[in-house]
Amino acid sequence: MKExxxxxxxxxxxxxxxxxxxxxxxxxxxKAGDTIGLIEVMKSFQEVKAEDDGVIKSIKVxxxxxxxxxxxxxxxx
Amino acid sequence: xxxxxxxxxxxxxxxxxRIIRTCNSLGIETVAIxxxxxxxxxxxxxxxxxxHVGASQANQSYLNIDKIIQVAKxxxxxxxxxxxxxxxxxxxxxxxxxxxxxxxxxxxxxxxxLMGDKIEARRHMEKAGVPVVPGWDxxxxxxxxxxxxxxxxxxxxxxxxxxxxxGIGMHVVRxxxxxxxxxxxxxxxxxxxFGDDTVFLERFIEHARHIEVQVAADNHGNxxxxxxxxxxxxxxxxxxxxxSPSPFLDEALRKKLCETAVKGVKEIGYTNVGTMEFIFDDxxxxxxxxxxxTRLQVEHPVTEEITGLDLVELQLKIAAGQxxxxxxxxxxxxxxxIEARLYAEDPETYFPSPGKLTxxxxxxxxxxxxxxxxEGNTVxxxxxxxxxxxxxxxxxxxEALDELDIIVDRIEVEGITTNLSLIKQLVNxxxxxxxxxxxxxxxxxxxxxxxxx
Numbered sequence: 001m002k003e004x005x006x007x008x009x010x011x012x013x014x015x016x017x018x019x020x021x022x023x024x025x026x027x028x029x030x031k032a033g034d035t036i037g038l039i040e041v042m043k044s045f046q047e048v049k050a051e052d053d054g055v056i057k058s059i060k061v062x063x064x065x066x067x068x069x070x071x072x073x074x075x076x077x
Numbered sequence: 078x079x080x081x082x083x084x085x086x087x088x089x090x091x092x093x094x095r096i097i098r099t100c101n102s103l104g105i106e107t108v109a110i111x112x113x114x115x116x117x118x119x120x121x122x123x124x125x126x127x128x129h130v131g132a133s134q135a136n137q138s139y140l141n142i143d144k145i146i147q148v149a150k151x152x153x154x155x156x157x158x159x160x161x162x163x164x165x166x167x168x169x170x171x172x173x174x175x176x177x178x179x180x181x182x183x184x185x186x187x188x189x190x191l192m193g194d195k196i197e198a199r200r201h202m203e204k205a206g207v208p209v210v211p212g213w214d215x216x217x218x219x220x221x222x223x224x225x226x227x228x229x230x231x232x233x234x235x236x237x238x239x240x241x242x243x244g245i246g247m248h249v250v251r252x253x254x255x256x257x258x259x260x261x262x263x264x265x266x267x268x269x270x271f272g273d274d275t276v277f278l279e280r281f282i283e284h285a286r287h288i289e290v291q292v293a294a295d296n297h298g299n300x301x302x303x304x305x306x307x308x309x310x311x312x313x314x315x316x317x318x319x320x321s322p323s324p325f326l327d328e329a330l331r332k333k334l335c336e337t338a339v340k341g342v343k344e345i346g347y348t349n350v351g352t353m354e355f356i357f358d359d360x361x362x363x364x365x366x367x368x369x370x371t372r373l374q375v376e377h378p379v380t381e382e383i384t385g386l387d388l389v390e391l392q393l394k395i396a397a398g399q400x401x402x403x404x405x406x407x408x409x410x411x412x413x414x415i416e417a418r419l420y421a422e423d424p425e426t427y428f429p430s431p432g433k434l435t436x437x438x439x440x441x442x443x444x445x446x447x448x449x450x451x452e453g454n455t456v457x458x459x460x461x462x463x464x465x466x467x468x469x470x471x472x473x474x475x476e477a478l479d480e481l482d483i484i485v486d487r488i489e490v491e492g493i494t495t496n497l498s499l500i501k502q503l504v505n506x507x508x509x510x511x512x513x514x515x516x517x518x519x520x521x522x523x524x525x526x527x528x529x530x
Contacts, residue, residue, distance in 0.1 A: 009431055010458040011134055017269050042421065042429040042462040066133055066459075 002052055004074040006067045010041035012048075014063040022063070024074075028056045036074055039067065048073060080397035081105050081156050084182070085149045086124065087170075088160030089139060090449035091465055092373070093120035096158050099389040108152045110145060112138035114457040118450060126152065133459045139163045142170050146177050156180035156396060158389075162461070165372040166193060182396040184349045184371050191345060192369040196239045196277055202366045205344030207337050210235075210356060210365040212279035220260045226278055227256055233283070236260070238267035239275040242368050244314025246270060249281050284359035284515045287311065287367075288323050290338035291380045291388075293350045295395045300343050301403060302335040303380050303388075304410045306352075309516045310503065312427055317496070317519070318503060319376035320415040321383050324474060324512025325357065334364060341366065349395045350388055359515050375418070375466070378447060382414035382470040413477045414470045417500045419448075419490075420462045424499035425524075431458035435492035444469050444484045456493055464495065474512070478504050502528070 006012060014022040014037050024036050030050045036059075037048045054076040061073045083106040086093045093109055097120060100107045109124030114133035121127045128148045131138035138144075140163060149157055157179055159165035171186040183189070192198050196216075199209045213230060217223040227234055227250070236259055238246030248263050250256040260276075268274030291303040307323035308316045326334065338353040352374050354367040377388045386408070395401065421430045437452040448465030450456060456464055467484055471477035485501045503509050507527040509518070 008429070008458065019269055041431060041458040042460065044427075044429055064134065 001057060002054065002076040003072045004036060004048065004050055004076060005070050005072050006039050006048055007069065008039050008041045008046060009069045010039040010046075010067060012061045012063070012065055012067045012073055013038040013040065013045075014059070024056050024059075026056050026058055030054060030056060030076070037061075050076060052076060079104055080393040080399070083108065083125075083152070083154050084156045084158055084393075085110065085145070085152065085154035085179075086120075086158050086160065087139070087145050087164050088158070088162070089115050089120065089460065090118070091447045091463070092160040092375075094123060094449070095447055096160065096389055097123050099387055099393070103390065103393070105393070108148065108154050110139070110148055112459070114455075114459050118454055120449075128152070133457065135163065135459065142167075142173050145170075146173050146179065149174075149179050150177060154179065156182050156393075158182045158392070159372065161372050161375055166370075168193070180396060182349070182392050184347055184351065188345060188347050189371045192347075192371050193242070194239055195237060195242065195368060196275065198369060199366070201345050202341050205341050207341040207344075207366045208364065210279040210282070210367065213277055215277070217260075217276055217278065220257055223256060223260050223276075223278065224253055227253070230278060230280060233281040235279045235281040236263050237277055237279060238263065238271055238273070239277055240267065240271035240273035242370075244311075247314070282356055282358050282365075284517070285309075286323075286325055286357040286359055286514075287316075287354065287516055288325065288334065288357055288364070289352045289354040289370075289374075290335050291350065291352055291374075291377070292338055292342045292347070293388075293391055293395065293401055294342055294348045295401045296348055296398055297400045299401045300339055300347075301401060301405050301408055302339050303384050303386065303408055305331065305334060306374075306376055306379055308376060309514055310509075310518055311516055312519050316376065316418065317420075318415065318417050318500070319379055320413070320474075320477075321379045322410060322413065325359075330362070337364075341369075347371070350392050375463075376416050378445060378466060378468045379414040379416050382445070382468060383410040383412060384408055385411065412470055412472050413474045414468065415474075415477045415481055416466050416468045417481060417485075417504075418466055418496075419464045419488075419500070420496045421456045421464050421493045422462050422496055423494050424496040428494075429458070429462055430494035431456050431462075432493040434464075434490065436489050437464075437491075438489040440484055440487040443480065464490075464493075467500075475510075478510065 035047045057075040085108040106125040109127040110130045164170040174181040213226045233251045236248045248259045264274045286309045294300040310318035352370040445468040469480040505528040
């Protein structure tokens with residue numbers, strides 16, 4: 001199992017904008033480089049990407065919740 | 078004579094501190110509000126009292142209208158100062174204040190709404206004889222319609238969201254293909270961001286200077302300007318350095334610009350302080366109205382330095398229903414003021430850098446420092462990246478720049494990445510020193526080339 005962590009502190013979003021569907025659901029297959037969420041930090045948005053291919057086992061942070069730098073936002077297997 | 082007994086400040090950081098400072102000097106009690114992230118920052122302790130309003134995310138704290146109104150009621154605040162950003166131009170908030178019997182320190186809801194609609198603002202300014210950027214004021218219903226209008230106006234054009242502003246929701250389009258490509262996404266983004274998908278077209282001015290005029294108007298028919306601010310040094314449409322007077326204007330053009338701004342303000346019957354933003358075509362020297370900000374601006378200190386007036390006090394005075402008490406002739410511009418914004422970000426990539434300020438030492442007996450944070454505070458990731466503003470005032474532009482140069486050398490900041498080195502370079506570059514710059518300067522300059530040292 002691999003962990004996907006947020007590189008920065010901020011607010012985690014699972015969608016590109018509130019009207020759009022989530023980037024990934026649990027059980028979805030992802031490729032290395034796929035965006036799985038966004039971190040809003042100081043009014044700018046940074047993408048959180050999967051570093052490996054795999055299946056999203058779980059998403060650990062709710063849409064719109066606060067994250068710390070290095071906090072695990074999803075698990076990949 | 079005081080204006081209020083107690084006011085609530087619906088903001089945070091440096092502007093909350095700035096408002097507290099004026100209130101203290103006038104004997105007005107202040108109610109601060111704060112989020113989780115700001116609990117340990119200076120303005121919370123500097124206010125007469127402080128109340129927690131929610132989690133760190135702005136939509137749960139500084140944008141939480143019901144909670145803020147509730148605190149205002151419970152604390153007996155007579156008025157609310159919105160600062161800038163957050164709820165400062167939000168008509169839902171001003172209406173809630175009205176209903177709760179709390180005075181909003183700013184213009185009427187109706188004026189905020191009017192200037193928030195960029196198409197309506199253009200129409201009113203045209204009516205007042207204020208030049209607007211050549212463009213199309215109608216709604217663009219379809220891409221075919223937009224292409225037709227664009228053909229008449231001529232490329233390059235700026236496709237803008239009517240409900241946008243402050244550099245958000247703008248797309249440069251250089252030909253039919255780009256317009257076709259941008260049209261539907263611009264409409265969609267405008268709808269999602271502002272709840273209004275109306276877009277319009279304006280001519281794009283390649284070599285532009287951004288110069289704005291500070292105005293003030295009371296409820297007794299007195300309207301004055303407090304001269305201009307030049308804000309052309311920008312990154313991603315966000316200002317980095319502001320100054321007054323503008324090195325671009327001569328006396329005749331300055332007079333014409335400031336009088337034009339006053340004309341526009343009178344046309345709409347605006348009250349309280351506000352800023353009319355203009356864009357200057359660097360090649361033709363023509364200027365055009367861009368938008369009006371119906372609040373205090375981040376860069377208001379440069380105006381305070383050259384006029385010797387306290388803009389927060391002016392806001393309180395006007396809101397309390399008093400006359401400005403100054404004629405246009407009473408207001409003079411003395412010397413030269415410059416503000417540099419210290420951002421928690423990489424000086425080249427602008428990548429954000431939140432974190433703990435392990436060191437923050439500001440020099441004493443020189444300059445003015447309007448800072449959100451002190452040493453030991455954490456620069457929060459939840460709000461804008463501005464750590465503080467460095468403001469200098471000199472007899473002339475050179476003296477002001479020299480002072481800024483010395484201050485930048487003496488500031489010690491550690492723990493986060495800042496743009497201090499960018500400010501240092503800028504104040505020593507010949508083109509900037511000579512006042513030769515447009516809004517493209519930060520993108521096109523060759524860093525450190527042609528410096529005075």
